[in-house]
Amino acid sequence: MLRHVLNLCFLSLTFVFTSCDSDGQTGSITLQFIHQADGKTLDLNTSSFTNDAGNVYKVSLLEYIVSNLALVGSDGKSVDLAEYHYVQLGNTGTLSLTVKDIKPDHFQGFKMVMGIPKTQNTTGNLPNKQVYNNMEWPVAMGGGYHYMRFEGSYANAGSSSTFAVHTGPNSGTDYAIPLSLPMHLHLTAGANPTVKLTMNVNEWLKNPTRYDFRDYPGNIMGNPTAQEILKNNGKDVFSVQGN
Numbered sequence: 001m002l003r004h005v006l007n008l009c010f011l012s013l014t015f016v017f018t019s020c021d022s023d024g025q026t027g028s029i030t031l032q033f034i035h036q037a038d039g040k041t042l043d044l045n046t047s048s049f050t051n052d053a054g055n056v057y058k059v060s061l062l063e064y065i066v067s068n069l070a071l072v073g074s075d076g077k078s079v080d081l082a083e084y085h086y087v088q089l090g091n092t093g094t095l096s097l098t099v100k101d102i103k104p105d106h107f108q109g110f111k112m113v114m115g116i117p118k119t120q121n122t123t124g125n126l127p128n129k130q131v132y133n134n135m136e137w138p139v140a141m142g143g144g145y146h147y148m149r150f151e152g153s154y155a156n157a158g159s160s161s162t163f164a165v166h167t168g169p170n171s172g173t174d175y176a177i178p179l180s181l182p183m184h185l186h187l188t189a190g191a192n193p194t195v196k197l198t199m200n201v202n203e204w205l206k207n208p209t210r211y212d213f214r215d216y217p218g219n220i221m222g223n224p225t226a227q228e229i230l231k232n233n234g235k236d237v238f239s240v241q242g243n
């Protein structure tokens with residue numbers, strides 16, 4: 001009888017240790033943000049790029065906030081990665097994000113919002129860090145935070161003009177872009193695979209509507225037509241690659 005009891009104890013102990021052990025087996029993933037214009041790697045103030053409207057341009061600034069980043073598990077449920085992330089071209093520390101303690105799975109998708117949804121986009125709601133504070137949208141224009149600043153110069157009738165594509169919640173309207181992208185990512189315990197998120201900036205400027213820098217001189221922050229065009233064009237600026 002005692003032997004049976006001991007055996008049972010041993011069995012349950014084994015079970016407990018096994019389940020504890022498997023709970024502790026997690027992996028991590030690294031998100032990598034990559035920027036290009038129709039396949040050509042984006043840089044700052046150096047290379048020239050051409051958009052759909054034929055504007056030949058250089059980039060002086062590209063910074064943006066993405067929010068509600070998540071993986072989609074094999075069961076279709078979301079696994080949250082981060083609430084907010086700030087990205088700036090040329091600022092290495094912002095170009096990748098490692099998230100630990102993720103349960104192994106065959107993930108089938110990636111989700112995030114380009115920008116910040118209306119319910120979260122009120123002044124003071126983002127973490128009190130300089131990178132976010134610097135993205136604040138003027139209170140007089142509805143408050144909250146910019147989604148993106150994309151700036152540079154382009155050749156215009158023999159001289160150089162500047163463009164400033166600033167997107168954000170003008171007058172409190174929600175122009176943020178929810179993205180749900182199919183992706184395969186196989187995560188095993190102890191592994192750290194990379195998810196590559198590539199932004200093709202030329203996609204902001206076409207498909208479905210051609211955005212010619214000459215049509216939008218100066219600041220477009222208070223221009224609902226421009227904001228709407230950029231929102232619709234922005235649905236396919238990102239592509240994602242798992243493993």
Ligand SMILES: [Cu+2]
Binds near residue numbers: 146
């Ligand atoms: Cu602005």
